[in-house]
Amino acid sequence: MxxxxxxxxxxxxxxxxxxxxxxxxxxxxxxxxxxxxxxxxxxxxxxxxxxxxxxxxxxxxNTDTAVHSNYKKAAEFLYISAFLGIGNLIWKYDTLHNGFEIFIAIIVLAFGFTLAYFTSKGIEWFKYLLLVLFGLGILGIPFIISNIKIDPVIGIINIVQMILQIWGLVLLFKIPKAVDNSQPV
Incomplete structure (x- = not known):
């Protein structure tokens, strides 16, 4: 009012x-x-x-907006997934042959952290964007399977990342629709 x-x-x-x-x-x-x-x-x-x-x-x-705890938990899972991406990059540093590949790797990692950040802010429509991006990521399952055969550490990291992302999405979709994140605390 x-x-x-x-x-x-x-x-x-x-x-x-x-x-x-x-x-x-x-x-x-x-x-x-x-x-x-x-x-x-x-x-x-x-x-x-x-x-x-x-x-x-x-x-x-000093009023802050209340954000449902599931947004925070889901963001934590996405942050962990992004940090695992850094571990993945360090483990396979020999695949970065030139500046362009390094640039792409940094952009992908920054994108992962950005997704986690906006999720933590409680933006309601963001879960649908994450769902679409995760759906596109499902197309990479054959590569994950081949990674397990070639380099088991990378394959396991990829599987853990996928599990964390699924868990985060489940948490986001368990948030009741009545939660309005624009109300001050």
């Missing part, structure tokens, strides 16, 4: 006094505006009133 400061400015000082009483029926934003208007009109406030309204300003500026 938004408070129109201009409407409050039209009120008399006596009417605004009702807004700054400690137990009133008005929303905190209206109380804060009334305090600011009265202060600009020259009203002297007690230390208690000044402290109460300065605390309100601090609390208003």
């Amino acid at each position: 938004s408070v129109n400061k201009r409407l409050l400015e039209e009120k008399s000082s006596q009417e605004l006094e009702e807004y700054i009483k400690s137990e009133n029926k008005f929303v905190p934003e209206a109380n804060q505006y009334a305090y600011e208007i009265l202060k600009s009109r020259g009203r002297i406030f007690t230390d208690e009133e000044n402290e109460r309204f300065s605390t309100t300003v601090i609390n208003k500026n």
